[in-house]
Amino acid sequence: MTGKTVSEIVAYCEDLFDDLNFTSAREWKKAKPGRKVIGYMPIYVPRELIHAAGMLPLGIMGGGDNLEVIHGDAYYQSYICRIPRSTVELGVSGRLDFVDGMLFPSICDVIRNLSGMWKTMFPHVYSKYFDVPQTYKDEIGGVFYTGEMRELLHDLEEIAGHEITDDDIRASIEVYNENRRAIAELYALRAQKPWQAPASEAYLVIRAGLVLPVEEHTKVVRDYIAAAAAEERPLKDNSRVILTGMFCEQPPLNLIKSLELSGCYIVDDDFVLVSRWLIGDVPTEGDPVHNLSQAFLHRSMSTAAKYEPNQVEKGQFLVRAVKATGAEGVIFASTSFCDPALLDRPILQNVLKQAGIPYIAFKYAENSGQMQPIREQAGTFVDSIKLWSAA
Amino acid sequence: MKPSVVKAQPQDVLKDASMIKQKQMMAAHYDRLTQAPETGAKVASTFVPGNLNELIMCFDLVNNLPEVNAIQSGLRKQSGAYIMEAERAGHSEDVCTYVKSDIGMMMKGNIGPNGKKLPDPDVLLLSYTGCFTFLKWFELLREQYKCPTIFLQTPYMADGKVTPNMIQYMVKQLKEDVIPTLEQVSGVKFDIDRLREYLKKSAQAEDDLVYILQTGKNKPSPIDAYFGGIYYIGPIFGAFRGTDDAIEYYRFLREEVDERLAKGLGPVTPDGPMAEEKYRLVVEGPPNYTSFRQFWKMFYDEGATVVASSYTKVGGTYDFGFRHDPDRPLESLAEYCLGVYTNRSLPMRIDMLCNYINEYEADGLLINSIKSCNSFSAGQLLIMREVEKRTGKPAAFIETDLVDPRYFSAANVKNRLESYFQMVEQKRSGKGAAA
Ligand code: SF4
Ligand code: SF4
Numbered sequence: 001m002t003g004k005t006v007s008e009i010v011a012y013c014e015d016l017f018d019d020l021n022f023t024s025a026r027e028w029k030k031a032k033p034g035r036k037v038i039g040y041m042p043i044y045v046p047r048e049l050i051h052a053a054g055m056l057p058l059g060i061m062g063g064g065d066n067l068e069v070i071h072g073d074a075y076y077q078s079y080i081c082r083i084p085r086s087t088v089e090l091g092v093s094g095r096l097d098f099v100d101g102m103l104f105p106s107i108c109d110v111i112r113n114l115s116g117m118w119k120t121m122f123p124h125v126y127s128k129y130f131d132v133p134q135t136y137k138d139e140i141g142g143v144f145y146t147g148e149m150r151e152l153l154h155d156l157e158e159i160a161g162h163e164i165t166d167d168d169i170r171a172s173i174e175v176y177n178e179n180r181r182a183i184a185e186l187y188a189l190r191a192q193k194p195w196q197a198p199a200s201e202a203y204l205v206i207r208a209g210l211v212l213p214v215e216e217h218t219k220v221v222r223d224y225i226a227a228a229a230a231e232e233r234p235l236k237d238n239s240r241v242i243l244t245g246m247f248c249e250q251p252p253l254n255l256i257k258s259l260e261l262s263g264c265y266i267v268d269d270d271f272v273l274v275s276r277w278l279i280g281d282v283p284t285e286g287d288p289v290h291n292l293s294q295a296f297l298h299r300s301m302s303t304a305a306k307y308e309p310n311q312v313e314k315g316q317f318l319v320r321a322v323k324a325t326g327a328e329g330v331i332f333a334s335t336s337f338c339d340p341a342l343l344d345r346p347i348l349q350n351v352l353k354q355a356g357i358p359y360i361a362f363k364y365a366e367n368s369g370q371m372q373p374i375r376e377q378a379g380t381f382v383d384s385i386k387l388w389s390a391a
Numbered sequence: 392m393k394p395s396v397v398k399a400q401p402q403d404v405l406k407d408a409s410m411i412k413q414k415q416m417m418a419a420h421y422d423r424l425t426q427a428p429e430t431g432a433k434v435a436s437t438f439v440p441g442n443l444n445e446l447i448m449c450f451d452l453v454n455n456l457p458e459v460n461a462i463q464s465g466l467r468k469q470s471g472a473y474i475m476e477a478e479r480a481g482h483s484e485d486v487c488t489y490v491k492s493d494i495g496m497m498m499k500g501n502i503g504p505n506g507k508k509l510p511d512p513d514v515l516l517l518s519y520t521g522c523f524t525f526l527k528w529f530e531l532l533r534e535q536y537k538c539p540t541i542f543l544q545t546p547y548m549a550d551g552k553v554t555p556n557m558i559q560y561m562v563k564q565l566k567e568d569v570i571p572t573l574e575q576v577s578g579v580k581f582d583i584d585r586l587r588e589y590l591k592k593s594a595q596a597e598d599d600l601v602y603i604l605q606t607g608k609n610k611p612s613p614i615d616a617y618f619g620g621i622y623y624i625g626p627i628f629g630a631f632r633g634t635d636d637a638i639e640y641y642r643f644l645r646e647e648v649d650e651r652l653a654k655g656l657g658p659v660t661p662d663g664p665m666a667e668e669k670y671r672l673v674v675e676g677p678p679n680y681t682s683f684r685q686f687w688k689m690f691y692d693e694g695a696t697v698v699a700s701s702y703t704k705v706g707g708t709y710d711f712g713f714r715h716d717p718d719r720p721l722e723s724l725a726e727y728c729l730g731v732y733t734n735r736s737l738p739m740r741i742d743m744l745c746n747y748i749n750e751y752e753a754d755g756l757l758i759n760s761i762k763s764c765n766s767f768s769a770g771q772l773l774i775m776r777e778v779e780k781r782t783g784k785p786a787a788f789i790e791t792d793l794v795d796p797r798y799f800s801a802a803n804v805k806n807r808l809e810s811y812f813q814m815v816e817q818k819r820s821g822k823g824a825a826a
Contacts, residue, residue, distance in 0.1 A: 075772050077790065079485070079762045084769065106547070109523045113770040115549055116737025120777060129549030129736075133560075134519060134526070135542055140563045144546070147556035307519070307526050307542060311533050334483075339765055342483035343490065343527035347534055349481065363485075 006201070006227045009220065013204035016211050017253070020067055020090065025058050025211050026098050036159055038126075039096060040103040041087065041111055042248040043305055044277040045130050046149060046292050048176050051214060052168040053156040058099065059210025059274060062086040065252040065367040075117070081337040082365045083249035084114050091122060100159055101126035103152075107248060107305045108340050126159055128152065134307040136297045145293045153289070169288035177281045179214050182221040187268065187276070189225055191325040194265035195235045197228040199243075200256045206272050236263075239382045242327045243269040244318060244348070245334035245341040247303050249366050258371040259331070263382035267325040270303060277301050304344035315351030322357050328385045331378065332361035358385060409644040413625055416640065418505065420630050423453050425507035433577055436512040436532070439706045440731040441520025441545055443724055445589035445633040445715065446569070450577035454630040455512060457528070461492040463504040465680030465794035473499065474795055487524045487763040488795040494531065511536050514576040516569070520545040521705075521733030522766040541572045545728040549736050553729050561725035587717035589633035594714040599641035600627055601709045603648050607698035608751050611668035613651035615658040617697035618687040621678060628706025633715075660691040669694030670815055673747045675701045675740075675774065676759040676767050679791040682799045686791075689801075689808050697757075699747035701740065704732035733766045741777045748782045754815045755779075756786040757808075762798050785818050787811035 016024060029035045036055040040047070047057040063069065063086030071092040072085030090096050102125060104115035115129035131148055133141030157164050183206060190197045205224045209217040243259070247270045259266060278295040302308065302317035318330060330352055334341035345361060352359050360381045362374055427434050435452040437443065439459065447454045464470040473495025474488050480498065482491050496502070503509040517529040517540055533540045543564050546557040570581050603623060607616045614620070623644065631637040651657075657665035661684055672690075674697045679686050690697070704710070708730045716723040728734070735743070744756060756778050760768050772788065779786045789807045792798035 075770075077760055077762075077768060077772070080765065080769055109765040110769040112523070112547055112549075113737055113765075116740075117770050117773050119736070119738055120741065120773060129547055131546050131549070134544045135564060135568070137567070140560065140567060141544075143563070144556060144560035147560075151554075151556070304527070305523075307517075308530065309540075309542060311537065311540070314530065314534070337485045339486055339524055340527065342486050343524065343531070345483065346481045347530060350534065363483075 004223050004227060006224065006231050009224045009227060010201045010204055013208040013220065016208050017064075017204055018066065020063060021095055022058065022098075022211060025056060028056050028213060029098055034161075036100040037098060038101040038103060038156070038159075039099045040130075040274075041105060041107075041114075042274065043105055043107045043303065044132070044274050044300075045103045045105050046152075046296075047214070047274070048169060048172040048282075048288075048292060049149060049153055049156060049164070051172040051175065052164050053160045055100070055156070055160065056213060059272070060087055060090065060096070060102075061207075061210065061248075061250050061272070062366050063089055064250065065254070065369070079337055080110060081249055081335050082367060083335070084110050086366065087114065088117070088121075091118070099125065101128070101155075103128055103130045105130045106132050108338075111248075126155065128155065132296065136309065138294070138297065142290075142293050142297055145296060146289050149289050149292065166288050170284045173282045173288055173291065174284050175214055175218075177284075179209065179218045179221070180276070180278065180281070182218045182225070183209075183275050186221055186225055189229065191267045194238070194240065194267050195233050196231065197225075198260055199266035199269060200253060200260055201228070203253070203256055203269075203271055206275055209275050210272065238263050238265040239329065239385045240265045240267045240325065240327045241381075242267060242318070242321055242325065242330045243271075243333055244330060245304070245332050245338075245345070246271050247273050247305065247341070248338065249335040251333060251364050252366060252368055254371055255333070255364055255368060255374060258375045259378050262375045262379040264331070264378055267327050268321050270301075273301055273303060304340035315348045318348055319351060319355045319357065322355075328358070328389060329381060330357060330359040331381070332359060334361070334363050336363045336365050358388065409640065409647050410622060412640055412643060413622060416626060416631060416636055421503050421505045424455055424509055425503055425505060427453055427510040433513040434510050435514045435516050435573075435576075436529075437516040438518050438520065438522075438525050439628050440522060440733055441518035441543070441728040442628065442632070442706060443516065443518060443543075443569075444630060445586055445593060446565075446573070446724065447516070448589055448633055449581060449585050450573045450579045452514070452573070452577055455509065456629055457493045457532075458489055459629055460496065460503065460509070461489040461794050462680050464492050464496055466683060467504065468681060468796070469496075470681060470794035471796040487528075488792055489763060490524060490528045490531065492794050493528070497535065512538055514538055514573070515540040516543070516573075517541060518543045518545070518728065520728045521547075521731050522764075524766070539572060539576055541569050543569050543728075545725075545734055547736070548729055548734055548739065551736055551739050553726060557729060558722055558725050561728065562721045565721050565724065583720060586720045590715040590717040590720055590723065592635065592638055593633045594716070596627055596632065596637040596641045597707075597709045597714050599638075599645045600624070603641070603645055604699070604703060604710060606648050606652055609652060610671075610752070611655065611657040611665075612671065612696050612698045613648050613656060613658060615660070615665070615691075615697050616703060617674045617678065617700040618660075618683075618690065619658050620697070620700055620703040624703050624706060658696060660687065662688070662691070665691050665694075665696065667694050668696050670812060671696055671698045671751065671753045672755060672757050673697070673699045673744060673751065673753045674757050674759060675744055675771065677702050677705070677761050677764065677793055678759060679799050680794050681792075681796040682801060685801060686799075686804065689805050693808070693812055695808075695812065698751040698753050701732050701744065704743075706731065708732055708735075737770050737774065741774055741781075744774065744778050745781050748778065748784055753784065754819075755784040755811075756782075757811065758786065758788045760788060760790045762790065762792045763795065764793070785811070785814045787814070
């Protein structure tokens, strides 16, 4: 117990969030010669492998609403979402000049193509499209995935200049298991007592995990849980909702706050999914790469960027989340022009309709400024939920 | 049932005999599809990139391609209404209009281009190749049809190479998932020799297709490799790869093109033979289908011929030597999927376009950026600048959509094209002065 207050911890995380020069990651790198930083984009990469190489995994989720995009717009048509252009801006403006490699996970065609753009624009930086299986049988998708991870490990060994042993990976898995446990506790607290750990704070605490070394981040999360649980905060007459669709381009912080102000307790969400992608502990005995693969195949989150082989299962994750958190409704908040989120939305909405769960939907961009319409829409939704449950 | 074919004689119907033949093939195919409920034929829906037509035929399944249906709706000016219908039902205005055209068509009774109802698919063969939207599209269709859905993942060729891990993954999927499920759905046992036979036929037609597309290197080019090219790729990208019909069609087309080549003629346009070839272009990106003729006219009226295009590689890239190979049947199906244009990394696409500009001695690159299509469009502005930089040839960028008429602004496109042609002229005269 460090005795830090909620506001101190949140202010620290907000500083990290606002810092588009990634000072903390730069300092980490500078602190010891030979240190390397590997950037990665949403939705998921096995950060354990980067950690095992002795490197810092650095999550890049676009530029938010504070980055002035000067060059980025020249790379994208108006009908493409915003995260790739602000990410290009971060690159072109030199804000990522200390990054030794970039991973572009398989999430959609925009980030897929960005992997090739990065190769073309920054030919001296290691960049890799990180493919993952969309089929989940051990002998098929599993073998492919371990092959892909082994290939990544091989590349990381070259960058690091040393071998990465299975024991290194096991140790890293353990460190990340600890982080996953802490985050799971934070989500549990939020679901139970959302007035004690509001989403706008929890979001900043989770996001800090993108830039901090994982060991430090776990401490921050635990400190926050302790401080938030200890603080007396008033319970409001809010409605409990789940936010979904925000798995890639992130909403402005203001948007999350606006939803809270309009009467929502956000009890679950899909922000920064990388930190919760693998559900539960990854075993540390046996072949660690195989274990990571097994966790990916059989115990990972559901989201629009992932194929659901079983029609009956499609969208049920949302219904289960509603039940588990006692949510009264779902808010579909999707990035404008986001194919995965927007194509998936009607299917998920049908599932919710059948389950009798109310929902609303709107779109946003990472630099959306006007919150009034969203506030009004959410406010009306909350009112209707209340009326509905009173009836 | 083999589609009925009227033999067209090159000497009878000189210029557009191949087109007539293709029309007949397509009509026969749509009849096969719409008659499926009566004939008892089973239907597999799948996609053009990663289309496993030879395999589908091994199970006596009829191949239905929703993308081609959307194109047909676009050409017939029905897609606009279908898209609106889908949007009214809650589909976002931001997403691919092929999907919405298909869903809108389904909502309106799924009437095919022959005016008859298309059958519900018996199986959705989700060949996830080069486009993320495919994955969602068939999840959407599965929700409606509730039929078996087979997933085949093609890894992305991000590093410009095919690795053994990729091939093994795909072959395993084919052996352990795709083929057994197709056997179940169709009740037909898989016969690898039958597959080999079809693959042999595919390769034969592919040879002719490559020959035809490469005649664009001649001056003048006897073909238009974009607007005309769309007709040329129809059979091989669709339900005919691996058939005798395709072999016959491409042999016939080759003769036709050879004849024009021998006479030093340019391509045939909807308004007759193209006059003088003034500009030679390479085009990147799909076309607009809702105003297809009008769009094409903007080119041939100015004497612009497209000598090579990337769109004619979306259903398979054959011009760098790949052929379906009967001796390595499953591996070659995997390689085929891996090689389709939209499954190639951006650096590979840049190389390909530069190569086309150089080899086909083009005046420059034109990008038709499609609002619907992130797979093609994301990164095209960088592609444009890189190709310009590397080839020293001017490039231009226009924006339209495949089948959404709301995104085709004829005046804008025409203006852009006109200033582009001027740019090409300037570049030429500039060069002349400098030399
Ligand atoms: S916001 Fe959506 S479309 Fe854009 S990069 Fe992310 S997943 Fe892709
Ligand atoms: S996104 Fe592009 S490749 Fe994919 S279905 Fe739509 S038009 Fe075709």
